[in-house]
Amino acid sequence: GAGVSQSPSNKVTEKGKDVELRCDPISGHTALYWYRQSLGQGLEFLIYFQGNSAPDKSGLPSDRFSAERTGGSVSTLTIQRTQQEDSAVYLCASSLLAGNTDTQYFGPGTRLTVL
Amino acid sequence: AQSVTQPDIHITVSEGASLELRCNYSYGATPYLFWYVQSPGQGLQLLLKYFSGDTLVQGIKGFEAEFKRSQSSFNLRKPSVHWSDAAEYFCAVGRQYGNQFYFGTGTSLTVIP
Numbered sequence: 215g216a217g218v219s220q221s222p223s224n225k226v227t228e229k230g231k232d233v234e235l236r237c238d239p240i241s242g243h244t245a246l247y248w249y250r251q252s253l254g255q256g257l258e259f260l261i262y263f264q265g266n267s268a269p270d271k272s273g274l275p276s277d278r279f280s281a282e283r284t285g286g287s288v289s290t291l292t293i294q295r296t297q298q299e300d301s302a303v304y305l306c307a308s309s310l311l312a313g314n315t316d317t318q319y320f321g322p323g324t325r326l327t328v329l
Numbered sequence: 330a331q332s333v334t335q336p337d338i339h340i341t342v343s344e345g346a347s348l349e350l351r352c353n354y355s356y357g358a359t360p361y362l363f364w365y366v367q368s369p370g371q372g373l374q375l376l377l378k379y380f381s382g383d384t385l386v387q388g389i390k391g392f393e394a395e396f397k398r399s400q401s402s403f404n405l406r407k408p409s410v411h412w413s414d415a416a417e418y419f420c421a422v423g424r425q426y427g428n429q430f431y432f433g434t435g436t437s438l439t440v441i442p
Contacts, residue, residue: 218372247430256333256419257373257432273429305373315361315380318430320372 216240218321220306226327227296235291235324239308246289247309247318248281252302260304263289264312296328332356333422335433342410343441350405350436352420361423362403363430364394368416376418379403390414415440 219238227233239246248260259273263283274280278296283289293300303325307318332355342348354360364376377388384396394405403420420433 249432254434256335256434257421257430259429259431262429270429307373317375317378318373320365320374322370322372 218306218308218319220304220321220324222324223322224325224327226329228329229298230295232292232294233296233326235293235304235326237289237291237306237308237321239287239289239306240310240319241287243308243310243319244286245309245312245316245318246283247307248289248291249305249307250275250302251305251323257305260291293326296326298328301326301328333420333431333433335418335420335436337436338434339437339439341439341441344412345409348405348407348410348414348438350418350420350438352403352405352433353401354403354420354422355401356422356424358424362394362396363421363423364388364392364403364405365419365421365432366390366416367419367435373419376405410438410440412440412442414438 221236244265246263249257251257261281262270278294281291303323305323307320309316309318334353336351362379365373367373376392377386379386379396386394392407396403417435417437419435421430423430
């Protein structure tokens with residue numbers, strides 16, 4: 215079956231522009247996570263969606279970052295007025311169940327470069 | 330605050346040699362512990378996880394990890410490394426109640442013939 219997919223795989227943008235990153239989780243998975251992986255850094259939690267519950271946005275680094283998940287499936291991470299420090303690989307993961315006991319399945323990531 | 334430390338940024342081992350990757354965590358309660366592997370061009374894949382019970386956990390690809398509460402460690406081991414094991418390895422900790430995962434900075438493994 216299909217795994218988690220993300221698009222685009224690479225995105226180059228100019229400082230100050232807005233970008234949208236898309237994540238298609240595994241069908242039927244109720245939980246969805248966004249992470250950021252910067253060069254030389256571990257994965258940084260950004261946001262978590264679980265069903266129809268309010269998302270956990272505690273990891274978003276600034277108000278320029280937002281995310282939504284439509285219909286409990288596809289999710290879009292939006293970065294407004296991009297800065298050079300936003301350059302990173304953005305990873306999406308989904309899991310069948312909520313909470314920290316279930317296995318997260320990761321997508322291949324979107325590499326964002328802000329010039 | 331929760332945190333995960335992987336002291337070794339990069340490790341090089343010969344094919345067939347044994348491997349141990351270190352992971353230390355900081356967490357006040359019972360942690361949920363994970364090891365993930367990220368191969369070049371691939372997404373992260375779960376190797377193994379520990380929630381409770383037997384402190385020695387078996388995973389895929391011949392990996393195992395041992396939870397040592399007294400040392401706050403969850404080291405990953407493999408008795409004989411294969412060239413295909415060359416990758417980036419991440420240790421992660423999750424809270425028993427909550428959504429967030431905390432990842433270490435990763436250990437890059439090189440396998441030489």
